[in-house]
Amino acid sequence: MSDGPEADRDNKSDHTSAARNVSVSNTAFMVSLGIIGGTYVSLIVAMLVADTWYMAEKSVNAAEAANSWTKLFVENPIAAALTDRKIRYSIWLSLTSCTLSAVFSLLVAVPIGYLLSRHQFRGKRLLDAVLDIPIVLPPLVVGLSLLILFQYRPFAWIARDVVYQLPAVVLAQFSVACAFAVRTMKSTFDHINPRSEQVAITLGCSRAQAFGSVVLPEASRGMMTSFTLAWARSLGEFGPLLIFAGATRMKTEVLSTSVFLELNVGNIEAAVAVSLIMILAAVTVLVITRRWGLRDVTV
Amino acid sequence: MTVPAGKYGVLMGRTGSGKTTILECILGLRTIETGTIRLADEDVTRLNPAMRGVGYVPQDKALFSKMTVREHLAFALSIRQASNSVINERVDDLAESLNISHLLERTPRGLSGGEQQRVALGRALSFRPRVLCLDEPLSALDSETRKQMCQLLEDISRKEQVTTLHVTHNVDEARQLADCLFQLVDGKIEPLETAIKTT
Structure with missing residues (x-):
């Protein structure tokens, strides 16, 4: 077992390295959580956006066909x-x-x-x-x-x-x-x-x-x-x-x-x-x- | 265990020794199988908690989050259908004694620990109870606030002339406040020396 300032430096270095490792593994963990959670949240948002987009598309098509943009709001x-x-x-x-x-x-x-x-x-x-x-x-x-x-x-x-x-x-x-x-x-x-x-x-x-x-x-x-x-x-x-x-x-x-x-x-x-x-x-x-x-x- | 009328009794015991259970029995929140509880020579052992006339300050204060401080102090008298003038007079008097007049329109949220403790004390005293039960009332306070609260408890119990039973595990607190002191050891209450007040 070593004593003195050098040993302290070594210990600090070890701790810093350990902290960095924790930080890296924590990042990977958080990214994993983000991907899993984000996939589901994206699915929910995508469903809602798809409904709205579908409706908007149909409305615009109808308005274009009728050649009247006022119909976009009433029909x-x-x-x-x-x-x-x-x-x-x-x-x-x-x-x-x-x-x-x-x-x-x-x-x-x-x-x-x-x-x-x-x-x-x-x-x-x-x-x-x-x-x-x-x-x-x-x-x-x-x-x-x-x-x-x-x-x-x-x-x-x-x-x-x-x-x-x-x-x-x-x-x-x-x-x-x-x-x-x-x-x-x-x-x-x-x-x-x-x-x-x-x-x-x-x-x-x-x-x-x-x-x-x-x-x-x-x-x-x-x-x-x-x-x-x-x-x-x-x-x-x-x-x-x-x-x-x-x-x-x-x-x-x-x-x-x-x-x-x-x-x-x-x-x-x-x-x-x-x-x-x-x-x-x-x-x-x-x-x-x-x-x-x-x-x-x-x- | 007997606390003479108008005196300040302190029951000491270690955490988990059953101090709160004893208070709950006195309050009527817990039924007892043997023994009797007498308040001013009246046997209240089988009496409903609402009829016992015992004020209670629990350890966690249990303030009503939706009520203002004024409503806390008026609560017991409103239940007893006292007139507005009686309620207002009592609320103002208590608020002044407890130094919480400036907090009357506030809810418990945001009050300091000491302020909350004073509100809980005022709520328990508002209907002029025969006995006041305090469950570790100073345990969560810092040392300065604890000193102030000790003084306040001493003053207010003297002013209200209410018989008080205070449970604690703190020896200094007990020394400062107790007219008579009891200790709960292995489920048994033993009287310690009386009149040990240092003040």
Whole structure:
């Protein structure tokens, strides 16, 4: 073992070399991560750009053919979709049903999320697992299961008013969206210090008062996230709707069904136009969630 | 363990020895299987936490993030449906005593550790509790703030004439504040010498 300044210099040199090695391997690691992540991000962006490009191309071609650039703004596929009575109905039904589904999801998600986050009880793990079923089940199976469920009493008593009717749209959307809302609310309550609630109780609150005056205000951002996630999930729902609510125009047709129906009749421009409207709605929801909701919620 | 009315009791014990559990039992947040808890000669062992009249300052302060300091100080009285004039008078009085009058319209976010501790103390004292339970209230503070808070705790407990139980593992803190001192060892509470206050 060597001593003195020379040894110190050697040690420093070794450390510098080691640090450089770490730096090199770190760069390679970061580049690998960047490539893997970048590939997926590129795919998402490319899909959105392709839709927009396709629509722009069709609009320009139509305007050139008609030799009138003013038609670019009034006769493009999106404008045509927005003036189509059937599409306008599906937009209205989508907005209404998604909002109802998100409200119902939140009403169910808040108590269940709170229960799962705060309390230990027999069967908790089972309940937790059951709540994940709609997330992992194939969407068509959810629709089929709902359809079969309404064959049996007591559901059969109201089947005529539900199945292939408007309530079926909301119920099909709710069945899946609620599971996501519950996960979000559980995560929200997990992040709230239970001690705040206990302090509120020692200050004179009942459990309900502590929940209403301390826990719920603290969970407001999570509730916003939960609502918007449920709304966005409902907007994208298709499989259960097709099986349980059908795809009847001007009746149970929502935006996702419109895309399917327009594709079926070969009207690709209209299908892409409706898709772009859905993308716009989804991005709006995403922006709202990012701006006002929780950013660190895990679902 | 008995703390005489109006006195400042300090319970010492190592980390993990069960000090917080004892406070939770006194507060009613945890049920006890044997023994009794008496506050001013009233057996409160089976009483709901909300009915016990015990103020609580937890170790992590547990302030309500969406409420202003004023709302914190008014919270317990609002729950008891006190009139606005009573609430305002109490809030102003406490804020002045705790030197947080300038913070009344702020939320806990951005307050220093010492300021947050004073807000938590004010919230616990606002409804004039029979007993005040403090769980390691000075543990996260720097030495200067700790000295100031020690003095403040001494002054405010005397002014409010509230029986206080303060748990800590810090001997200096205990020496400065305790009228009566207890130690928790192996799950048993043993009284140490009383009136050891150095001030």
